[in-house]
Amino acid sequence: MSTNAKLDNTKRQFDIKLVRQDFPILNEKVNGQPLVYLDNGATSQKPQQVIDAIENYYHHINSNVHRGAHALSDKATELFENAREKVQAFINAKSRQEVIWTRGTTESINLVAQTWGKQNIQAGDEIIVSTLEHHSNIVPWQMLSEQVGALIKPINVKPNGELDFEHFKSLISHKTKLVAVGHISNALGVINPIEKIIPLAHQYGAKVLIDGAQAAPHLVIDVQQLDCDFYALSGHKMFAPTGIGILYGKQNLLESMPPWHGGGEMIEKVSFNKTTFNQLPYKFEAGTPNIEASIAMGAAVDYLQQFDRDELINYEIELIEYATEKAKTIPELKIIGSDCNKTSVLSFILEGCHSQDVGMILDQQGIAVRTGHHCAMPLMDALGLSGTIRASLCFYNTKQEIDELFAGLEKAKMFLM
Numbered sequence: 001m002s003t004n005a006k007l008d009n010t011k012r013q014f015d016i017k018l019v020r021q022d023f024p025i026l027n028e029k030v031n032g033q034p035l036v037y038l039d040n041g042a043t044s045q046k047p048q049q050v051i052d053a054i055e056n057y058y059h060h061i062n063s064n065v066h067r068g069a070h071a072l073s074d075k076a077t078e079l080f081e082n083a084r085e086k087v088q089a090f091i092n093a094k095s096r097q098e099v100i101w102t103r104g105t106t107e108s109i110n111l112v113a114q115t116w117g118k119q120n121i122q123a124g125d126e127i128i129v130s131t132l133e134h135h136s137n138i139v140p141w142q143m144l145s146e147q148v149g150a151l152i153k154p155i156n157v158k159p160n161g162e163l164d165f166e167h168f169k170s171l172i173s174h175k176t177k178l179v180a181v182g183h184i185s186n187a188l189g190v191i192n193p194i195e196k197i198i199p200l201a202h203q204y205g206a207k208v209l210i211d212g213a214q215a216a217p218h219l220v221i222d223v224q225q226l227d228c229d230f231y232a233l234s235g236h237k238m239f240a241p242t243g244i245g246i247l248y249g250k251q252n253l254l255e256s257m258p259p260w261h262g263g264g265e266m267i268e269k270v271s272f273n274k275t276t277f278n279q280l281p282y283k284f285e286a287g288t289p290n291i292e293a294s295i296a297m298g299a300a301v302d303y304l305q306q307f308d309r310d311e312l313i314n315y316e317i318e319l320i321e322y323a324t325e326k327a328k329t330i331p332e333l334k335i336i337g338s339d340c341n342k343t344s345v346l347s348f349i350l351e352g353c354h355s356q357d358v359g360m361i362l363d364q365q366g367i368a369v370r371t372g373h374h375c376a377m378p379l380m381d382a383l384g385l386s387g388t389i390r391a392s393l394c395f396y397n398t399k400q401e402i403d404e405l406f407a408g409l410e411k412a413k414m415f416l417m
Helices: 003-008 016-021 048-061 071-091 105-120 139-148 165-171 194-203 251-256 291-305 309-327 355-364 377-383 399-416
Strands: 099-102 126-130 151-155 176-182 207-211 230-234 245-249 267-269 333-335 345-350 370-372 388-392
Touching (some): 048 071, 048 291, 071 245, 105 207, 151 165, 194 207, 245 251, 291 309, 309 333, 345 399, 355 399
Parallel strands (some): 126 151, 126 176, 176 207
């Protein structure tokens, strides 16, 4: 192995003080207080490297891709397609043709519903989703089921917030055409047992779509090892800009699916007699793409991959364990989603306090959390809740910030109880 190859394989040592310096917004003040950003489940903050990638594109490269016969277009195309290959490696897709640029997880799921779904799901067929799902992995299937006459069957959730795998086993049958389930619950942080769900679904001939929006920043994703048929994720959850994401699909499935949007880029030849469509991945990428966001997503992948991902995962586990122990010291605090396999999300209620009121008092102290139903109304209904307070942590958070959260909760109790 050459010296350069050895250097390429060297991982950056995780140092929380240096990592925080990568994220300019963490130096901001909110309501006169230092920002404590604990809303990573809604969107992540962006490192300087990602911000620089956007700025560099507009300062030095700005041009359309795949079309121009000039140097700027060539450079834009090179960076755009390099970013696709970085995402391919990030999720371990077999080929770059299996990585489709979309606006995010929501569009990716809708794309599958309105192409593969319309082709393969008919009246009387069944679609299984889980009660833990974000609305983006429920509503597209409801729309499809209304269009074709299919039936949606939800997997129950246990009282502790876990997906009820035994109930899933009772639902799956040869009528099941698709299982659509999240890798991680955005509302509770629960990690679903997709390694068991996928092979069981395949035994019955069903395809599996995984909503990986919450998993991308927290877990190592290997779509080949998972053997899922589709995997969707959003850039803004994993330190990239908003408005960009990907749909992974097995190549044979993507090739069999019709285009969703029509226009430039997705065509091979257009005439009034017949239009032929482009090859993968461009068949699903009509119109001018979100070029700078795609390039910046490649930069976000580079940022994550410079670390030993296990080191980041272990640090986040340390954070959530610390927060959980702190939570146990407040008698009025009830954790929602406990004693289960989960990532760095603390979802809870303060008994006697409305979650929105708590969130407002925390905001006055510069502490950003999410309150409400978290786009997971069926889950909240199943748990008998109107909503929760959610502190979603990331590897740039600290134990000191968790201490500040709980100091803020004590102040909230003084005002509200």
